[in-house]
Structure formats: structure tokens, C-alpha cells
Amino acid sequence: MRLSSSLLSAATQVELVDALVEQGWYVGQGVIDLDLCHSLHQELHHMAAHNALDEAGIGRGQQHHLRKEVRGDAIHWLDRESEAQRRYLMAMEALQQVLNQALFLGLFEYEAHFAHYPPGAFYQRHLDSFRGRANRVISTVGYLNPDWPADGGGEMVLYNPDAPNQETARVIPEAGTFACFMSESIPHEVLPTRHARASIAGWFRRNASLGGILDPAR
Secondary structure: OOEOOOOOOHHHHHHHHHHHHHHOEEEEOOOEOHHHHHHHHHHHHHHHHOOOOEEOOEOOHHHOEOOOOOEOOEEEEOOOOOHHHHHHHHHHHHHHHHHHHHHOOOOOEEEEEEEEEOOOOOEEEEOOOOOOOOOEEEEEEEEOEOOOOOOOEOOEEEEEOOEEEEEEEEEOOEOOOEEEEEOOOOOEEEOOEOOOEEEEEEEEEOOOOEOOEOOOOO
């Protein structure tokens, strides 16, 4: 399947939705058009080369802080400033409609950032959302790395929520691969990478207004 600004094919929709329902995660190779991957990869590479990325931290709002021993990537939130970003975000908007129609999730919006992992960087095992406490519902990762070597490391490992030490999938970060999983229930980590590693991490969210403030800070 290929992600585009149009809705996904019926067969692809069924495959992705069924995987989320049955196992809580989906991984597909060749999902993102390689020309789009190239454009996004070049954009992120340019940002990294010109120190235009922000060090990533953990926690949200006032609890946000840097922890290099937990995660070592640098990020830039997508803001539609390029045609490639707009194409990717349009595809995610189409996927959001599919998920809402099929699963009645009430997804409110999608947020995403570039993630650049320099050699040696990793992200320890974690959940993207704590059950009943946050508004991230489905996590996504789109990979941008052309010709990723077999010994490159940097795989994302998904774990069984009922057996924390049991791997259920190991995702090679090669260009075109797209993964999504339930944010509250699927533990995952990024293994140390041996090469600069590029991806887009994103989250479909519910509206979690608090105290009259719409959609609190990510």
C-alpha cells in the first residue's frame, strides 16, 4: 500500500484496522512513497546539519525534562512548512478518518515530529500514554532511511503488554516502512543505532480539554 493524500485502499484499511484490533499494532513495508521519504529525509538532514533541531525530552508540560540516559534523539515538530510535510500530514488526516469510521475512537487531531537519532542514540522502553490519563490514542512511526544496512541497529522493538519481556515485533527503520500501535498498551523501545537514523513519530489524539484550555500542551 502507499500513503497518499487520498484515502487508503479498502484492502489496506481492513489490514491495518484488523491488526490494531487483533494485536494492538501494525507494521507495513513500502507504505510511504519513496520519493516522499527522500524529500522528508533531505529536510531532516538539512535541519540536523544546521543545528535546527531541539533535544528531545520526556514528560509533558511542566513535567518535561531532558534525560539523555533515557532518550537521545533530537526533534522538530511538523508545521506544514514544506510540501513534503503537507503531503505526509494530509495522508495522516485521511488515516484518521478511516480509524474514526472503523473503530469509533473519536480522534481529534494528529501531531508529529521529525526524530533524528545520531549514532549511539536510543530510547528506552516506554509507553506513549498512560492508561486513562492522557489523550494520545494511536502512535505512528514513518521511517525515512534509504538503504538501511543489516547491521545498522536502531530497530524499534514492540513488546507484549501481557508479557513485558516478550518481543512481538522488531521494526527495521528502512525507508517506506510505516508502523502504528495503541499508545496506552504497547511498550516499545528504540535500540541503539549505529548510523544516523531518521523517522517521523506521530500520535492521533483525543481532545483532552482541562480547565477550559483546549488540548493541553504536548
